[in-house]
Amino acid sequence: MKLTTEKWLDIAALNDIPRRGGRVLKVAGGCIALFRTNDDQVFALDDRCPHKAGPLSQGIVHGAAVTCPLHNWVISLETGEAMGADEGQVATYSAKVSNGRVLVGQECLRLGMEPADG
Amino acid sequence: MVDSTKTDNRERLVVIGNGMAAGRVLEELFERERDRYRVTVFNAEPRVNYNRIMLSPVLSGEKTYEEILIHDDAWYAANGVELIRGEKVIAINRDERKVISAVGTVADYDRLIVATGSQPFIIPVPGHDLDGVLTYRDLDDVEAMLAAAEKGGRAVVIGGGLLGLEAAAGLKARGMDVTVLHLMPTLMERQLDQSAGYLLQKAIEARGIEVVTRANTHEIAGAAGAVRAVRLDDGREIPADIVVMAVGIKPNVDLAKDAGLEVNRGLLVDDLMRTSDPAIYAVGECVEHRGQCYGLVAPLYEMAKTVGAGLAGDDGLAYRGSLTATKLKVTGVDLYSAGELAEGDDREEIVLRDAAHSIYKRLVLQENRIIGAVLYGDTADGPWFFQHIKNGTDISEMRETLIFGQGFAGAGPLDPMAAVAALPDDAEICGCNGVCKSRIVSAIEGGQATLDGVRATTKASSSCGSCTGLVEQLLELSLGGDFARAVADGMCPCTDLGHGEVRRLIAAKELMSIPAVMQELQWKTSCGCAKCRPALNYYLLATWPGIYVDDQQSRFINERVHANIQKDGTYSVVPRMWGGITNPTELRAIADVADKFAIPTVKVTGGQRIDLLGVKKEDLPAVWADLNAAGLVSGHAYGKALRTVKTCVGNEWCRFGTQASVSLGVQMERFLWGAWTPHKVKMAVSGCPRNCAEATVKDFGVVCVDSGFELHFAGAAGMEVKATQLLCKVVAEEDVLEHCAALLQLYRQEAHYLDRMHKWLARVGMDHVQAAVVEDADNRRDLYERFVFSQRFAQSDPWSERAAGRDSHEFTPLEGPKLEAVT
Numbered sequence: 001m002k003l004t005t006e007k008w009l010d011i012a013a014l015n016d017i018p019r020r021g022g023r024v025l026k027v028a029g030g031c032i033a034l035f036r037t038n039d040d041q042v043f044a045l046d047d048r049c050p051h052k053a054g055p056l057s058q059g060i061v062h063g064a065a066v067t068c069p070l071h072n073w074v075i076s077l078e079t080g081e082a083m084g085a086d087e088g089q090v091a092t093y094s095a096k097v098s099n100g101r102v103l104v105g106q107e108c109l110r111l112g113m114e115p116a117d118g
Numbered sequence: 119m120v121d122s123t124k125t126d127n128r129e130r131l132v133v134i135g136n137g138m139a140a141g142r143v144l145e146e147l148f149e150r151e152r153d154r155y156r157v158t159v160f161n162a163e164p165r166v167n168y169n170r171i172m173l174s175p176v177l178s179g180e181k182t183y184e185e186i187l188i189h190d191d192a193w194y195a196a197n198g199v200e201l202i203r204g205e206k207v208i209a210i211n212r213d214e215r216k217v218i219s220a221v222g223t224v225a226d227y228d229r230l231i232v233a234t235g236s237q238p239f240i241i242p243v244p245g246h247d248l249d250g251v252l253t254y255r256d257l258d259d260v261e262a263m264l265a266a267a268e269k270g271g272r273a274v275v276i277g278g279g280l281l282g283l284e285a286a287a288g289l290k291a292r293g294m295d296v297t298v299l300h301l302m303p304t305l306m307e308r309q310l311d312q313s314a315g316y317l318l319q320k321a322i323e324a325r326g327i328e329v330v331t332r333a334n335t336h337e338i339a340g341a342a343g344a345v346r347a348v349r350l351d352d353g354r355e356i357p358a359d360i361v362v363m364a365v366g367i368k369p370n371v372d373l374a375k376d377a378g379l380e381v382n383r384g385l386l387v388d389d390l391m392r393t394s395d396p397a398i399y400a401v402g403e404c405v406e407h408r409g410q411c412y413g414l415v416a417p418l419y420e421m422a423k424t425v426g427a428g429l430a431g432d433d434g435l436a437y438r439g440s441l442t443a444t445k446l447k448v449t450g451v452d453l454y455s456a457g458e459l460a461e462g463d464d465r466e467e468i469v470l471r472d473a474a475h476s477i478y479k480r481l482v483l484q485e486n487r488i489i490g491a492v493l494y495g496d497t498a499d500g501p502w503f504f505q506h507i508k509n510g511t512d513i514s515e516m517r518e519t520l521i522f523g524q525g526f527a528g529a530g531p532l533d534p535m536a537a538v539a540a541l542p543d544d545a546e547i548c549g550c551n552g553v554c555k556s557r558i559v560s561a562i563e564g565g566q567a568t569l570d571g572v573r574a575t576t577k578a579s580s581s582c583g584s585c586t587g588l589v590e591q592l593l594e595l596s597l598g599g600d601f602a603r604a605v606a607d608g609m610c611p612c613t614d615l616g617h618g619e620v621r622r623l624i625a626a627k628e629l630m631s632i633p634a635v636m637q638e639l640q641w642k643t644s645c646g647c648a649k650c651r652p653a654l655n656y657y658l659l660a661t662w663p664g665i666y667v668d669d670q671q672s673r674f675i676n677e678r679v680h681a682n683i684q685k686d687g688t689y690s691v692v693p694r695m696w697g698g699i700t701n702p703t704e705l706r707a708i709a710d711v712a713d714k715f716a717i718p719t720v721k722v723t724g725g726q727r728i729d730l731l732g733v734k735k736e737d738l739p740a741v742w743a744d745l746n747a748a749g750l751v752s753g754h755a756y757g758k759a760l761r762t763v764k765t766c767v768g769n770e771w772c773r774f775g776t777q778a779s780v781s782l783g784v785q786m787e788r789f790l791w792g793a794w795t796p797h798k799v800k801m802a803v804s805g806c807p808r809n810c811a812e813a814t815v816k817d818f819g820v821v822c823v824d825s826g827f828e829l830h831f832a833g834a835a836g837m838e839v840k841a842t843q844l845l846c847k848v849v850a851e852e853d854v855l856e857h858c859a860a861l862l863q864l865y866r867q868e869a870h871y872l873d874r875m876h877k878w879l880a881r882v883g884m885d886h887v888q889a890a891v892v893e894d895a896d897n898r899r900d901l902y903e904r905f906v907f908s909q910r911f912a913q914s915d916p917w918s919e920r921a922a923g924r925d926s927h928e929f930t931p932l933e934g935p936k937l938e939a940v941t
């Protein structure tokens with residue numbers, strides 16, 4: 001099998017995620033927040049704010065950042081880092097759009113998980 | 119004399135050369151370890167460390183020498199560095215670990231750094247050694263040029279590259295007649311392609327500088343030992359009082375070669391910047407690393423990091439080579455070039471030309487990645503392209519629109535954006551100092567509010583200065599319009615406009631969508647932030663009822679899913695109980711829902727409603743469906759909207775009651791519910807002045823009295839406790855409703871988003887409100903009718919819509935890939 005087909009997991013259609021919005025992806029180890037920006041980039045992050053574990057997927061997406069719904073920390077979708085004066089970082093995973101599908105890197109299935117065929 | 123103080127046992131560090139690389143190495147070292155070495159620096163130039171790339175502004179008169187100093191005398195003193203000026207090192211004795219200067223100073227070293235920079239090429243044509251033939255490398259050269267320029271006359275610059283053009287522009291600015299001779303058909307051919315070179319030539323000529331291309335210098339003619347003219351191969355003769363040779367540089371390696379260090383074109387170094395002798399580092403333009411010699415500052419600053427770390431004992435910070443980008447520092451000429459520009463079989467290109475505006479852009483692609491970019495006329499997207507070159511971004515998805523820059527690439531919706539707002543955090547803003555966007559932004563957020571402040575803390579824009587505009591934009595972006603002044607009344611960092619102006623412009627310009635507002639009012643970010651978007655959504659909704667389509671993604675999660683998010687990510691749900699009245703059927707339905715969905719907490723709120731706490735998000739639609747089935751609708755306890763109308767039992771039960779406070783409260787709630795407001799709105803009706811419903815700490819409160827109703831407003835019992843103000847007294851229940859709706863409408867039209875009613879009142883004043891709502895009956899009627907009109911679109915129960923499946927994506931997680939657990 002080719003490396004490229006192993007590396008990416010097809011999750012959803014791009015349009016399943018609202019523009020400037022997020023969806024939750026449940027994997028065995030927890031929840032991953034998938035975001036779609038205004039310009040149709042997608043990002044995947046752990047759905048736990050570094051502040052007090054707020055569900056980032058429920059926040060307001062602006063630019064390449066999301067504002068946590070609990071206490072308004074702003075988290076960079078690109079780096080997972082808290083922006084501004086806040087400090088903290090959330091794990092990020094590779095994600096991309098290909099032919100209208102959202103693909104995430106299989107590394108997001110950490111925490112004791114392996115792909116079924118791996 | 120170098121005094122080897124007997125008592126000082128520290129290791130000895132000797133540096134040869136005091137240019138930009140050496141200066142930066144010492145900074146990097148001192149940042150890590152201040153006292154580890156006794157440092158001696160030899161500099162052939164008789165001066166301290168200055169910013170060589172700023173010589174052109176000194177030449178043109180835009181800066182003075184003092185302004186381009188990097189380290190002044192005080193710095194050397196403060197850091198205990200011994201600087202030996204005007205002494206060239208002529209030998210390195212590696213066996214005895216010492217260096218010897220031209221005047222015989224000897225210095226022992228444990229570690230040595232060679233940072234000798236490079237030397238200008240001199241074309242060995244006849245006459246190259248005449249008086250008046252200059253190079254362009256250091257301050258002496260600049261001073262020689264300035265001295266010549268004092269007398270006026272003619273200058274010939276040989277070489278139409280970066281340096282030659284900067285020299286030409288500088289001499290022209292000093293009043294000389296200048297001719298640039300360039301061997302190749304177009305200028306700056308190493309960085310530019312022919313089209314951009316052509317535009318550049320036109321721009322240079324437009325400044326009154328003559329440009330001669332394909333000009334091969336044959337000889338420099340002199341008279342009485344001084345320059346008189348330059349003669350070309352084809353016989354042309356160009357009169358000249360000075361000739362500046364700026365045809366290239368070569369690494370300055372003679373000293374290293376004599377010392378037996380391995381030298382190719384430059385002094386060879388490994389990834390830790392060590393030469394073939396492990397005690398000797400080399401850094402800057404004199405080195406060759408992985409086959410590459412560099413002639414720009416950015417790479418050598420990266421190298422300096424490695425050397426600084428290495429000297430401090432940290433070998434983990436290897437240097438792996440640099441990609442470079444160039445900007446021409448000629449005021450008024452916008453030119454940017456990065457990466458590889460040569461054509462090739464496996465390379466494609468995308469070109470954009472705008473003749474009318476003299477704009478030319480070209481991208482060189484290889485395997486769907488950008489490997490080179492030339493921008494002329496409009497260079498704003500330069501850093502963005504450069505970032506993609508560095509990242510090796512796959513651009514196939516945005517290829518169609520790539521050339522238009524980040525504002526359009528990716529075929530995203532047309533959206534206003536200041537280029538810089540959308541730059542990724544790790545985008546390099548200051549190439550010279552390797553400072554990325556996030557570092558600047560965090561400095562600003564750390565309190566730096568001026569360009570100088572940012573320069574001092576990050577070094578960004580402190581070298582060649584070509585990124586100053588970007589840094590200023592970042593300041594503006596973070597601090598609002600006038601960045602010397604902190605954000606005062608701007609809505610948020612995305613705009614300089616205040617709430618009031620935005621509201622006014624939405625109406626005046628008939629802006630009907632968030633993108634329209636952002637475009638027309640020149641938002642500085644691509645799609646706003648969590649502050650301005652909910653506000654804009656509200657303003658548009660309030661201004662254009664029935665027309666504006668609500669933007670769900672600009673609403674806070676509570677309003678998006680019509681439930682309150684709680685600290686653990688679960689939600690709570692509050693069914694409406696009109697005026698606080700309920701009955702056994704409703705209570706039973708609530709109890710059933712609590713059982714069915716295992717809702718852990720059922721609580722009575724301060725507003726006389728029942729709160730179901732701890733509902734899982736996925737369960738929300740089903741919870742609502744069940745509550746709806748029992749006739750319960752959403753209590754908007756989550757929204758910037760009418761929350762509750764609290765009542766006391768009034769004259770129906772209470773022995774003191776003067777009016778039917780319950781039924782009035784119910785009427786009010788049925789009439790007002792669903793209205794979106796700038797902030798939450800709480801109301802109450804008390805049956806007599808004993809005020810059991812606490813109507814005098816509400817946004818709107820009615821106190822019933824024998825003769826009618828006292829209408830109070832602008833109270834609050836939240837973070838700030840405010841007693842209400844008396845609006846007026848009315849006689850009939852209809853008057854209560856009309857005044858209440860008119861007041862609410864005025865508040866909706868005028869308040870800034872997230873201003874409770876008392877804040878709005880403090881801004882507009884009591885007289886204004888009373889004039890609009892109490893004194894002017896026609897106006898009150900108007901307001902009332904506008905409120906009634908917008909209620910036509912507002913009074914639909916959001917729960918039933920969601921329970922019926924609207925926005926179901928909100929409530930269902932994505933299904934992950936099919937997996938089996940290993941553990």
Ligand SMILES: Cc1cc2nc3c(=O)[nH]c(=O)nc-3n(C[C@H](O)[C@H](O)[C@H](O)COP(=O)(O)OP(=O)(O)OC[C@H]3O[C@@H](n4cnc5c(N)ncnc54)[C@H](O)[C@@H]3O)c2cc1C
Pocket residue numbers: 134135136137138139140160161162163170171172173174205206207208233234235236254255256281370373401402403404412413414415416418445447550582
């Ligand atoms: C006019 C001009 C404009 C420029 N503009 C830009 C620009 O816009 N952007 C950019 O990135 N780069 C620019 N550069 C290039 C940049 O200045 C160089 O890349 C950088 O200065 C190289 O640093 P360095 O420390 O390696 O060498 P240098 O800064 O040249 O320093 C070397 C020093 O070592 C001294 N030295 C040499 N041999 C000895 C010896 N044997 N003993 C003692 N001392 C010795 C020299 O006198 C010199 O002071 C420009 C250069 C010039 C001249």
Ligand code: SF4
Pocket residue numbers: 766767768769772773774775776779804805806807808809810811
């Ligand atoms: S406010 Fe007056 S009417 Fe209402 S319950 Fe209290 S005492 Fe009775």
Ligand code: FES
Pocket residue numbers: 049050051052053054068069070071072073
């Ligand atoms: S949990 Fe995200 S900001 Fe507090």
